[in-house]
Every structure is written in structure tokens, then in C-alpha cells.
Amino acid sequence: MFENLSSKLDKAFKTLKGQGRISDINVAATVKEIRKALVDADVNYKVAKTVTDKIRDEALGKEVLISVQPGQLLVKIVHEELTKLMGETKQDINIKGDPAIILIAGLQGSGKTTFSGKLANYLKKTGRNVLLVACDIYRPAAIDQLKVLGEQVGVEVYAEPENKNAVQIAKNAIQHAKNTNKKIVIVDTAGRLAIDEQMMREIAEVKKAIAPTETLFVVDSMTGQDAVNTAKTFNERLNFDGVVLTKLDGDSRGGAALSIRSVVEKPIKFISTGEKMEAIDLFYPDRMASRILGMGDVISLVEKAQQAFDEDEARRINQQIRKNQFNFDDFISQLEQIKKMGNIKDLVSMIPGVSKMMKDVEIDDDAFKPIEAIIRSMTKKERANPDMIDGSRRRRIAAGSGTSIQQVNNLMKQFGDMRKMMRSMSQMGSGKDALRKMKNMGK
Template identity: 80%
Template sequence: MFDNLSTKLDRAFKTLKGQGSITEINVAQTIKEVRRALVDADVNYKVAKTVTDKIKDEAMGRDVLIAVSPGQLMVKIVHEELTELMGGEKQDINIKGDPAIILIAGLQGSGKTTFTGKLANYLKKQNRQVLVAACDVYRPAAIEQLKVLAGQVGVDVYTNMEEKNPVKIAQEAIAFAKQNHKKVVIIDTAGRLAVDEAMMNEIAEIKRAINPTETLFVVDSMTGQDAVNTAKTFNERINFDGVVLTKLDGDSRGGAALSIRAVVEKPIKFISTGEKMEALDLFYPDRMAQRILGMGDVISLVERAQQTFDEDEARRINQKIRKNQFNFDDFLSQLEQIKKMGDIKDLVSMIPGVGKAMKDVEIDENAFKPIEAIIKSMTKEERANPDMISGSRRNRIAKGSGTTIQQVNNLMKQFNDMRKMMRSMNKMSGKPGMMSKLKAMTGGR
């Protein structure tokens, strides 16, 4: 996400590195490169010009402190202006009402149904009773997809295969929610083209009929500036409350995220990466600006870990580590928790300095599969007591998992090394080497 933009901005700041002071000449060159980087990222040209003019005015109006280089000051100014460009502060979703009604709208293929499942999962984790309603009467596969997603996250779904009027289905779903004490209803609608007048009239009619507490426009960030133009058209018709950017893990140039707020004047409320139901984050403009500038986003990483990892489970694992009882069942449980956190490359990009260093490194999302296969090919006793796994058992495990004896031996060695390190960390917290061990266990990728 934003790899190209981050690289070009970093190149722009190098113009000021080694400079003793900020001058009109060196700032002009930097601003030119920043503007070019924004336009190349598919940011609206007028927006790019406005923001770079502000950056220039700010840069020329500030004195450089002895402890701060001109390059560092420019990064700070750009961070401030990017944050302001994307909305300044995060905007919460409105879930007031009994029930709260959330209407999902967007183009065909923008990821609305997947986002509906993710949002249901997000709200359920806040202990809210959620109902999702399938109002796409044109694509049967969308209804089946929503049923599957609802099943994955454990929420109810309302469908009426006999009814072909999405307005009536939405109204029925809301009535069902009231009868069954559901506190939030998420209405998934059919994808539509902005030029399709009949479909645009339909979504407007649905909104008038159900009077939602929140209307969210879902947009595929990979469509770049077209996403901004489409958002503008939709906003004129249904006056939505916020934007959801999907597919930010794709080959996105980032222009939609940077300019949609300025053009449409509606906040970005969520960003979505990947297909996993947990891969949904609230949109924080300041944190996104940090990630664009290669500064990482540790706060979001910690928050995602807190949402994923169970505190009781963490205490149980810690006690087993202290007693030197950590086994393969525990290790497999931890792998499952890590996978739930989302796309691995996205997680890496949140670590300051690491994202930039790893931008050209191919991270295999399937790196954990051989490890899982080996562990699941062990007997219950072997997983609980790793020390009992002899040479003949390793041979059987390799055959059962479809791996080689060398892979099994490597995993056993790395697992034993990790257990030793865990014991050492209990005695002396902060001992280095954890990251290198984890990297080794995933094949160094």
C-alpha cells in the first residue's frame, strides 16, 4: 500500500538532506518532487497543487531548529498537511438508534458484500447484536456469499428469495431486527454503475424508505481517480455519511485515499485489506500519513493485536512458558492468532523502518502452511510432549504432512531454540533475537 508514493516522497526529501537551512531554492525543488509524487499516485491535480502550496508556505515560514535538519522539518510539515488533507481526525460510525441502520452502497465489484461481513464482525466484537440483510436481488451469488460470510463471523442474515423488491426486503429486515432484539442492521445492496439511472434511483429509494442512521459508500481504492469521481456522483444522489476504501493491499497508487476527502468533503471511516474478516481498520488520517511517509503505525498494530489475542489465552500461554510447558498445540494456537490479524505484508508495513526495508521483499502468505501441516500430522501426545518425537516419528510425520524429513528436523530445532529463548526472556526481558527466530521459522521470507 502506497509503496510507490512513499518511495517518491522519500526521494523528494533527499533534496534537503545535508542542507544547512531551508531556502526558497531548495524548497522549490522539494515541492516540485512532492507534487509530482502526488500526481503520479493519482491524486487530483488541484488537490495536489493546493496541498503542496500549503507545504511551501509552511516551510518558508518556519525556522529550522539546531537539533532538527531541514529534511526532518519538511517531513513533519508534509505529515501535518497530509493528515489535514485526509480529514484531520478519525470519524466514528453512527450506530445510534434501536436498531441502528447502516446502508451499504457502491459500484459493482467494489467489495461491498465482503465489507458487510467485516463490519458485522467488527460490531459483533463490540458485543452488539447484528443482523445483515441481503438486498441484492440481481445476483444470487451475492446472497450466498453473504450467508457464508455471516456464518463465518456468527451473525444472522435476513433473506427473502421470493421478494424481488429490495426496498421491501430492507423494510422486512428492519422489522425482523426489532422483533428479535437486534441492535444493528446492515443493509447490503446491489452494485450499480453511476451511469445507470434506474439503479441510482433504486438506491436513493431504499435510503428514503428506511432512513438509515449511517450510509457508507464502498469504493475500490485500486480504481484511483475514478473512485473519486464516482464518489462525487453517488454523494450527489444519496448524500452518504462516509467512505470505505477497500483493496488497499492491492497495487494501489493511493490517490483515492488522499483526495477523496477533499473532493467529496465526506470522511473516510474504514479501510479494508484482504479477504479475512478481521482485516478492517478504522481510518486515522494521522496514522495513514505516517505510513505513507514510511514512519510505520505501531498504534494500529497494537490495537489489531489486542482485538485478535484473547487475554485469558495470553495468560495461559505465559504460565506455560514460565513452567517450560510450551508445546506444539500452544504454538499452533499462536499461529492461528497471528493469521487472524490480517495480511502479513500489511502488518510488516506498520513496523517503523521495516515496511520500507521490506517493500521489495516477496512475503509468502502461505509460509505457515508447511508448519501447520507438520504439526497437524503429529499425534495428540506428540504435540503435547515434543521431546518424545524420535527419528522414526519424524519420518512418519514428514510423510503424513507431505514435507521432507529435513523440514521436520528444521522445525523441531527452531521450536526447541524458541523454547530456550522464551525461558531466557522470562529471566531477562528484552533479550534480542525474537524477530530473527520468527523469520527463520517462516523460511526467512
């Protein structure tokens, strides 16, 4: 996410290395590089100029504190200004009403329907009954796509395939929601390849007819300034409540995320990456600023882990580790939990410092497939008792999984090393005792 922008900003900060004070001369060169990096990232030029002027004014004459390098001080200033630019604080979605009605708008191809499914899944986890409504009456297979997504997340989809009146479908859906005690209605509307009057009139009529409590505009973040311009046009007609940025796992330069709040004056409420139904996050301006600056986002990583990992399963695994009985069934269970957390490269970028190290490394979500194939080629007894897997068994497992004996041997060795490490950590206890033992390990 935003690798190119992060790299260029990091290069700009290095201009101040070795300086004892941020001065007019050295800050001018740095701010120029920052502005260039933002414009290259497809940030609106006026927005880029405004924010870099603020950075310059804030930075000029700042004394560098003891043990704090000028570059570090400027990173702090840039972080604060980027956070302000993107809205300062998280903005929650409005789900008041009985039912609460959420209208989803945007161009075709922006990811509206997929986001609708993700949002339904997200809100369902809060314990509310959700209804998805198929109001895209133009795009072939749009209704089928929404039904597939609804089935994946366990949410009912209301559709009238023969009806070509989007307003009537939406009104009928609201009545159906009331009759079936649905507390949230998500209305997926039609998009077009470009803005046209028919589309704008139809979406405006749908909004007027159902009076949504929340209207979200979905934009493809990969389209940069085009996304910002489209959002501005939609807002003039719809006066939407918030923005959703999709496809942030693609080759996104960051322009939409950094410009849209300032230009449209509407908050970004959600970000979305990948196709998995769990790949949706609330938008935190300060956390996004940290990720853009290569500082990671540990808080979001922990939150994702908490959502993905089952507490009972975690306790069971911990007991297995303590008894030195952690096996391949436990291991593959943990893999499944990790995969639920979302795009692997996106998760790695949340770890401070790692995003810079991994910027040129391709991390494929399919990286776990050979490991899973090897484990699933084992018998139930072998998975439960890894120590019994000898040479002949390894050859059979390699043949059954379509991998090499070397790959099986590597997995067995890595699994053995991991079990030893996990066992050692579990024996260290917790709190101050664990810290004391960790300090003594290197002595």
C-alpha cells in the same frame, strides 16, 4: 500498502540531505518531487497542487533544530499536511436508533457485500445484536454470498429471494429487526458495473423508505481517481455520511485515500484489506499518513493484537514459558491468533522502518502452511514433548506433512532457539529490573 508512493516520497526527502537550512531553492526541488509522487499515485491534480503549496509555504525559511536534519523536518510538515488532507481526526460510525440502520452503497465489484459481513462482525463484537439484509436483487448469488458471510460471523441474514422489490425487502427487514430485538441493521444494496439512472433511483428510494442513521459509500481503492469521481456522483444523489476504502492490500497507489476527503468533503470511516472477516479497521488520518511516509503504525498493530489475542490464553502461554514447557500445541495456538490479525504483509508494514526493508519481498499469507502441516503431522505426545522427536520421528513427520527432512529439522532448530529466547526473557522480570538486565547483557 502504498509502497510506490512511500518510496517516491522518501526519495524526495533525500533531496534535503546535508542542507543546514530549508531554503527557497532546495525546498522548491523537494516540493516538485513530492507533487510528482502524488500525481503518479493518482491523486487529483488540484488536490496535489494545493497540498504541496501548503507544504512549501510551511517549510520555507524554517530553521533546522539541533540534531534534526532538514529532511526530517520536512517529513514532519508533510505528515501534518497529509493528515489534514485526509480529515485530521477519526470519524465514528453513527449507530444511534432502535434499531440503528446502516445503508451500504457502491458499484458492483467494490467489495460491498464482503464489507457488510466484516462490519457485522465488527459491530457484533461490541455486544450488539446485528441483522444483515440482502437487498441486492440483481447479482447472481449475491444473497447466497451474504448468507455464507453471515454464517461465518454468526449473524442472521434477512432475505426474500423471490421478491424483486428492494424497497419492500428493506422495509420488511426493519420490521423483522424490531420483532427480533436486533439493535443494528446493515442493508447491503445492489451495485452496477457503471453508474446508471435506475441504480441511482433505486438506492435513493431505499434510503428514503428506511431513513438510515448512517449511509456508507464503499469504493475500491485500486480504481484511484475513478473511485473519487464515482463517490462525487453518488454523494450528489445520496448525500452519504462516510466512505469505506476496500482492497487497500492490493496494488493501490493511494490516490483514492488522499483525494476523496478533499473532493467529496465526506470522511473516510473504515478501511478494509483482504477477505478475512477481521480485516476491517477504523480510519485514522494521522496513522495513515505515518504509514504512507514509511513510519509504521504501531498503535494499530497493538490494537489488532489486543483484539485477536485472548487474555486467558495469553496468561496460560506465559505460564508455559516460565515453566519451560512451551510446546508445539502452544505454538500453533499462537499462529492461529496471529492469522486472525489480518494480512501478514499489511501487519509487517505497520512496524516502523520494516516496510522499506520489505518493499520488494513477497510475504504470502500461506507462508505458515508448511509449518502447520509439519506440526499437525506430529502425534499428540510429540507436540506436547518436542524433545522426544528424534531422527526416525522426523522422517515420519516429513513424509506425513509433504515436506522435506531439512524443513522439519529447520523448524525444530528454530523452535528450540525460540524457546530458549522466550525462557530468557521471562526470567528477566519486568519494569526497571528488566531494563537493567537487558543493558548488562551486552557487557
